[in-house]
Amino acid sequence: MEKVQGEMEIERWERSEEISDAEKKVIQETWSRVYANCEDVGVSILIRFFVNFPSAKQYFSQFKHMEDPLEMERSLQLRKHARRVMGAINTVVENLNDSEKVSSVLALVGKAHALKHKVEPIYFKKLTGVMLEVIAEEYANDFTPEAHGAWTKMRTLIYTHVTAAYKEVGWAQYPTATL
Numbered sequence: 001m002e003k004v005q006g007e008m009e010i011e012r013w014e015r016s017e018e019i020s021d022a023e024k025k026v027i028q029e030t031w032s033r034v035y036a037n038c039e040d041v042g043v044s045i046l047i048r049f050f051v052n053f054p055s056a057k058q059y060f061s062q063f064k065h066m067e068d069p070l071e072m073e074r075s076l077q078l079r080k081h082a083r084r085v086m087g088a089i090n091t092v093v094e095n096l097n098d099s100e101k102v103s104s105v106l107a108l109v110g111k112a113h114a115l116k117h118k119v120e121p122i123y124f125k126k127l128t129g130v131m132l133e134v135i136a137e138e139y140a141n142d143f144t145p146e147a148h149g150a151w152t153k154m155r156t157l158i159y160t161h162v163t164a165a166y167k168e169v170g171w172a173q174y175p176t177a178t179l
Contacts, residue, residue, distance in 0.1 A: 019157065023150035024096040030147050031093045034135055035086065041138060042082030047072045049130045056126070059119050089131075092158065103161055110165025121166045128155040 019027070034041055047069050050057050057064040062077035072078050088109055095101040113119040132151055136143040143151075 017153050017156065019096065019150065019153045023146075023153060026144075026147050026150045027096065027154050028093055030135070030139065030142050030151070031090070033139055033142055035090055035093075038086040038090070039079060039083055041134065042086040043073055043079055044138065045127070045131050045134045046078055046082050046085070048134060049127050052130060053123070053126050056123050059117055059123075085127075089158075093154075102157070106158060106161035107165040107168070110162035111169055113162070114166045114169050114171045121163045121171065124162045125159050128158050131155070 050063075050066075050072060051069060057066070060077075060081070063072060063075050066072050066075065066078075088105065091105050092102050095105070110121075110124075113124075114121070132148075132155055135151065136148065
């Protein structure tokens, strides 16, 4: 079942906390292990995302009718998109010390998803939540309380920058959180 987020939840998510240098290091160290298995982890994230939030598949003509996780796992298009998602996150992680580069990358992602793909911005919040779940499960030994806190800030950073791009392009539905 999909959840509907309240107005207070949206407002809280629009403000990101500063990620400290120590937290950036934890994110980068954790990510280096995750990114070593980039395609498999990315596929796991997308499959869980589509299973938990099936309405998200409406934006993907290639696999929107797939219900079986094994079928999704074998989909070359899903694997390609997983690599693209992981690549974008990797660029952000690699450039955490360059806030302009992070803003630029996430603005491009946000604008493309707003203008070209017409994706509701709330899906970024959902996707980053699933990403944290999968990383925490698959890399439990690396996902210490400190890593969890740092990644929670990273999740908010991603969502904040992406939704700022939606606002910039005048996304008519923003901040609609109902699905």
